Amino acid sequence: MSRTYDPKALEAKWQKRWEEAGLYAADLSDGSDKYYTHVMFPYPSGDKLHIGHWYNYGPSDSFARFMRMQGKKVFSPMGFDAFGLPAENYAVKTGVHPDTSTRKNVETMITQLKRIGCMYDWSKMVNTSTPEYYRFTQWLFLQMHKHGLAYKKAGNVNWCPSCQTVLANEQAQDGTCERCGTPVIHKPLEQWYWNITRYSQQLLDGLDALDWPEKTKIMQRNWIGRSEGCDVVWSVTGCDMSLETFTTTVDTIYGVTFVVIAPDHPLLPTLVTPEQRDAVHAYIAQSSTKSEFDRQFGDKDKTGVCTGAFLKHPFTGMSIPLWVADYVLMTYGTGVVMGVPAHDQRDMDFAKKYGLDIVQSIQNPEGESIVYDNIDKYAVLGTIIDSGAFSGIAILDGRKKIIDQLERAGMGRRKIQYRLRDWCVSRQRYWGAPIPIVYDPKGNPHPVPEEHLPWTLPTDVEFNPTGESPLKHSNEFKERTEKLFGKGWTPEYDTMDTFVCSSFYYLMYLQTQGASMKAESCQLSASQKKNNQPLTLVHPEVEKQWMPVDMYIGGAEHACMHLIYARFVMMALKDFGYVSHSEPFKKLVHQGVITNKGAKMSKSKGNVVSPDALVDRHGSDVFRMYLMFMGPFTEGGDWSDTGIKGIDRFALRLFKLFEIIQDQPSQKTKNTSTKIDQSKGSSQTALHRAIKKITEDIPAFRFNTAISALMELLNVLEREQEIDRSTLQTVAKLLAPLAPHLADELWEMCGGEGFVVDQRWPSFDPALLTSDTMTIAVQVNGKLRGSIEVPSDSSKDDIIATASKQENVAKFIAGTSIAKQIYVPGKLVSFVVG
RNA sequence: GCCAUGGUGGCGGAAUGGUAUACGCGCGCGACUCAAAAUCGCGUUCCCGUAAGGGAUUGAGGGUUCAAGUCCCUCCCAUGGCACCA
Numbered sequence: 070m071s072r073t074y075d076p077k078a079l080e081a082k083w084q085k086r087w088e089e090a091g092l093y094a095a096d097l098s099d100g101s102d103k104y105y106t107h108v109m110f111p112y113p114s115g116d117k118l119h120i121g122h123w124y125n126y127g128p129s130d131s132f133a134r135f136m137r138m139q140g141k142k143v144f145s146p147m148g149f150d151a152f153g154l155p156a157e158n159y160a161v162k163t164g165v166h167p168d169t170s171t172r173k174n175v176e177t178m179i180t181q182l183k184r185i186g187c188m189y190d191w192s193k194m195v196n197t198s199t200p201e202y203y204r205f206t207q208w209l210f211l212q213m214h215k216h217g218l219a220y221k222k223a224g225n226v227n228w229c230p231s232c233q234t235v236l237a238n239e240q241a242q243d244g245t246c247e248r249c250g251t252p253v254i255h256k257p258l259e260q261w262y263w264n265i266t267r268y269s270q271q272l273l274d275g276l277d278a279l280d281w282p283e284k285t286k287i288m289q290r291n292w293i294g295r296s297e298g299c300d301v302v303w304s305v306t307g308c309d310m311s312l313e314t315f316t317t318t319v320d321t322i323y324g325v326t327f328v329v330i331a332p333d334h335p336l337l338p339t340l341v342t343p344e345q346r347d348a349v350h351a352y353i354a355q356s357s358t359k360s361e362f363d364r365q366f367g368d369k370d371k372t373g374v375c376t377g378a379f380l381k382h383p384f385t386g387m388s389i390p391l392w393v394a395d396y397v398l399m400t401y402g403t404g405v406v407m408g409v410p411a412h413d414q415r416d417m418d419f420a421k422k423y424g425l426d427i428v429q430s431i432q433n434p435e436g437e438s439i440v441y442d443n444i445d446k447y448a449v450l451g452t453i454i455d456s457g458a459f460s461g462i463a464i465l466d467g468r469k470k471i472i473d474q475l476e477r478a479g480m481g482r483r484k485i486q487y488r489l490r491d492w493c494v495s496r497q498r499y500w501g502a503p504i505p506i507v508y509d510p511k512g513n514p515h516p517v518p519e520e521h522l523p524w525t526l527p528t529d530v531e532f533n534p535t536g537e538s539p540l541k542h543s544n545e546f547k548e549r550t551e552k553l554f555g556k557g558w559t560p561e562y563d564t565m566d567t568f569v570c571s572s573f574y575y576l577m578y579l580q581t582q583g584a585s586m587k588a589e590s591c592q593l594s595a596s597q598k599k600n601n602q603p604l605t606l607v608h609p610e611v612e613k614q615w616m617p618v619d620m621y622i623g624g625a626e627h628a629c630m631h632l633i634y635a636r637f638v639m640m641a642l643k644d645f646g647y648v649s650h651s652e653p654f655k656k657l658v659h660q661g662v663i664t665n666k667g668a669k670m671s672k673s674k675g676n677v678v679s680p681d682a683l684v685d686r687h688g689s690d691v692f693r694m695y696l697m698f699m700g701p702f703t704e705g706g707d708w709s710d711t712g713i714k715g716i717d718r719f720a721l722r723l724f725k726l727f728e729i730i731q732d733q734p735s736q737k738t739k740n741t742s743t744k745i746d747q748s749k750g751s752s753q754t755a756l757h758r759a760i761k762k763i764t765e766d767i768p769a770f771r772f773n774t775a776i777s778a779l780m781e782l783l784n785v786l787e788r789e790q791e792i793d794r795s796t797l798q799t800v801a802k803l804l805a806p807l808a809p810h811l812a813d814e815l816w817e818m819c820g821g822e823g824f825v826v827d828q829r830w831p832s833f834d835p836a837l838l839t840s841d842t843m844t845i846a847v848q849v850n851g852k853l854r855g856s857i858e859v860p861s862d863s864s865k866d867d868i869i870a871t872a873s874k875q876e877n878v879a880k881f882i883a884g885t886s887i888a889k890q891i892y893v894p895g896k897l898v899s900f901v902v903g
Numbered sequence: 904g905c906c907a908u909g910g911u912g913g914c915g916g917a918a919u920g921g922u923a924u925a926c927g928c929g930c931g932c933g934a935c936u937c938a939a940a941a942u943c944g945c946g947u948u949c950c951c952g953u954a955a956g957g958g959a960u961u962g963a964g965g966g967u968u969c970a971a972g973u974c975c976c977u978c979c980c981a982u983g984g985c986a987c988c989a
Binding site: 283284287288291292294296298314315316317318329371396397398400401402403405406407408409413415416486488625626628629662667698699700701704706707709711712713714715716718719721773774776777778779780781784844845846847848850851852853856877888889890891893896897899900901 | 906907908909914915916917921922925926927928929942955956968969970982983984985986987988989
């Protein structure tokens with residue numbers, strides 16, 4: 070009886086069996102030996118899964134399977150980050166309601182995801198756009214509000230004229246909209262903010278204990294941007310007012326020759342002198358037309374105007390001119406900066422341009438002026454000069470003494486400044502979770518009581534890009550608010566940033582109270598609605614046992630947004646008393662990016678490659694293995710399908726190897742392959758070497774070398790005359806994480822019981838890693854001159870003796886004196902001759 | 904500019920300071936076939952040589968070492984991130 074390897078039929082068969090057996094459902098009531106792993110959940114676009122999805126999910130699943138075979142109770146859920154702009158844009162274009170298109174996309178995507186054959190526990194699926202989910206997004210807002218972490222403020226925001234929406238700074242980093250590329254403009258708006266900056270230090274400290282890529286931690290540290298320094302108070306000449314500057318280098322304070330204030334600083338209009346009023350107002354008007362992007366990145370050439378006001382130097386009492394310049398930002402520090410041209414390149418440029426004084430106040434050991442571009446080096450070595458009582462003191466020491474003096478005189482204080490800004494969670498969009506706030510007739514905000522959650526997203530809206538929130542046109546929304554709260558009350562029309570939805574979904578996967586998150590059950594049942602019990606985000610015991618996520622896999626592009634927001638939310642929830650851990654993700658791995666001809670694949674560039682044809686032809690197993698075989702998981706690479714044939718052959722050869730045992734009940738199996746090599750029976754060594762290699766490679770996400778180890782093993786086994794059944798079973802187990810469908814088939818073919826993923830991962834015997842003989846390389850003066858084959862138990866002296874007699878080696882030693890001989894056990898002999 | 908990561912055959916890539924180029928693709932030759940595909944066998948870093956063997960080689964140049972792709976220094980290039988942060 071001969072079977073053929075038909076991946077399509079074989080994979081469908083096993084996917085069905087897995088589903089029928091409920092093989093991947095995790096029992097969350099018991100967290101012993103748990104392993105919680107998941108990938109960053111996808112946005113359910115209407116497109117088919119692309120190469121990037123497969124590249125991310127296939128290997129991640131292989132890792133999860135490996136952990137299960139290590140005896141861990143693996144929980145690997147999947148969900149959908151389903152709120153967001155694309156569905157809304159699609160609605161504007163086609164009139165299809167975002168809920169309809171999203172639900173359809175989710176269904177399609179589930180079907181496609183299932184084809185990969187991942188061990189997802191679909192019973193725990195989440196969809197952020199369902200009321201079952203977003204009532205918790207709203208609950209989170211209420212908690213933030215209750216604990217004083219949510220507040221409203223007017224602020225200048227980045228506005229995308231095309232998307233008609235506000236963008237966070239990080240969504241408009243190069244001055245264009247992250248989603249559509251339109252240049253971002255500047256616009257003031259009332260927004261809800263979450264006070265993430267209160268957690269700056271904790272977010273920084275928590276990084277140390279995380280098993281994350283070092284570069285990601287560095288990025289977060291830079292993003293949070295802690296700097297130590299002090300505020301200095303400057304009294305304004307001729308009035309009662311004073312200004313404060315923040316500086317990290319107060320040691321240069323005697324070098325201050327001017328001070329610069331931001332054009333949007335609230336005190337500026339009252340400080341400016343009558344003579345300078347017109348010039349300053351013109352400057353303010355001019356810079357207010359610039360977006361924050363232009364102010365920060367637009368022209369390197371600094372502009373500014375003299376305000377006519379003077380400040381009193383806190384030490385020398387000298388009059389220091391106050392200038393206004395838009396390179397100083399209101400959003401960082403105090404919005405006022407001291408200018409030290411002698412020791413700062415930017416200040417130097419400014420001083421030269423406007424003819425301001427340049428005064429040196431620190432120097433390096435050679436007596437040269439220090440420009441603070443290498444602060445650590447100079448701060449250690451330099452000295453303060455021409456600075457009154459502080460002259461001659463080392464910089465670091467002087468810095469301390471100057472702050473002490475300022476604090477004693479009430480002219481300043483130590484301060485730690487962070488670059489991190491509060492999180493604007495408001496979005497003027499329809500397709501998001503409504504912010505659960507209502508306004509009384511006087512316009513004061515009030516939280517929507519928890520019993521009214523979910524505070525549902527109205528459905529009677531029009532999808533025309535009008536520039537204001539589409540929710541403003543919902544009659545149902547207004548009527549609902551007035552009915553519940555009274556005449557003249559109005560709802561908050563903004564919805565929440567989708568980063569809010571994704572900041573706690575790892576907890577929603579752990580929901581055990583039977584809240585079905587299935588796409589088809591978007592409407593809450595009446596009984597659920599009537600139930601006025603407080604919402605439980607996650608059962609405390611389940612959270613305690615299953616958090617944190619042991620392995621989180623996703624793109625590096627989320628290093629400074631999602632991955633900081635999620636950490637902040639977890640920390641806040643811990644402080645509120647709802648969870649016991651403060652960090653959500655214990656270990657993090659970033660998959661690499663698959664490019665096409667060097668460019669990142671994107672729909673807008675039209676260079677997205679669909680894997681469908683390849684999967685149809687070769688099957689999921691082969692395609693997954695091919696993606697893994699391309700190179701290290703964390704490095705990605707440029708797409709090419711030229712090598713898939715090699716994996717195809719590999720799968721077929723494996724299948725053939727197992728096929729020969731079909732009709733043979735005996736333990737030993739005759740290999741009928743043409744490749745039989747009579748010379749040696751080294752299969753056990755090869756097997757145990759492969760076990761060792763694969764066991765080390767998979768948890769390190771080195772799937773490429775794990776697969777090549779398996780190929781090498783296959784090359785050996787194909788040359789064996791007889792293969793015993795247990796060897797084949799071990800091979801099936803080794804293959805199980807990498808090609809799950811084929812592995813189950815092979816497992817069945819060689820008489821295995823149950824599913825292969827439920828088997829214990831094989832262990833290797835160190836004694837079997839070496840064979841009877843070993844090959845030793847022989848070098849003379851560092852050059853390879855030959856190699857010798859010796860028994861594995863040979864002594865050092867014997868090996869060196871044999872090496873020196875090797876024909877070619879002897880040639881190079883002859884007539885010389887041996888100055889040194891080095892033996893590296895099991896590897897090489899090196900002769901150094903004179 | 905700063906930080907991070909990387910640069911190895913025709914290609915993807917492998918290599919605890921110890922035989923560089925594993926594994927695979929591609930290519931060449933051969934077997935099977937009427938033929939092709941598929942499959943199998945052999946070969947394949949480059950140069951010289953029939954071969955044995957020799958020489959060169961991990962972006963460039965120095966250094967440490969018996970021994971460097973790997974460690975150190977100076978550059979060059981690529982990718983990612985940050986960037987008027989006071």
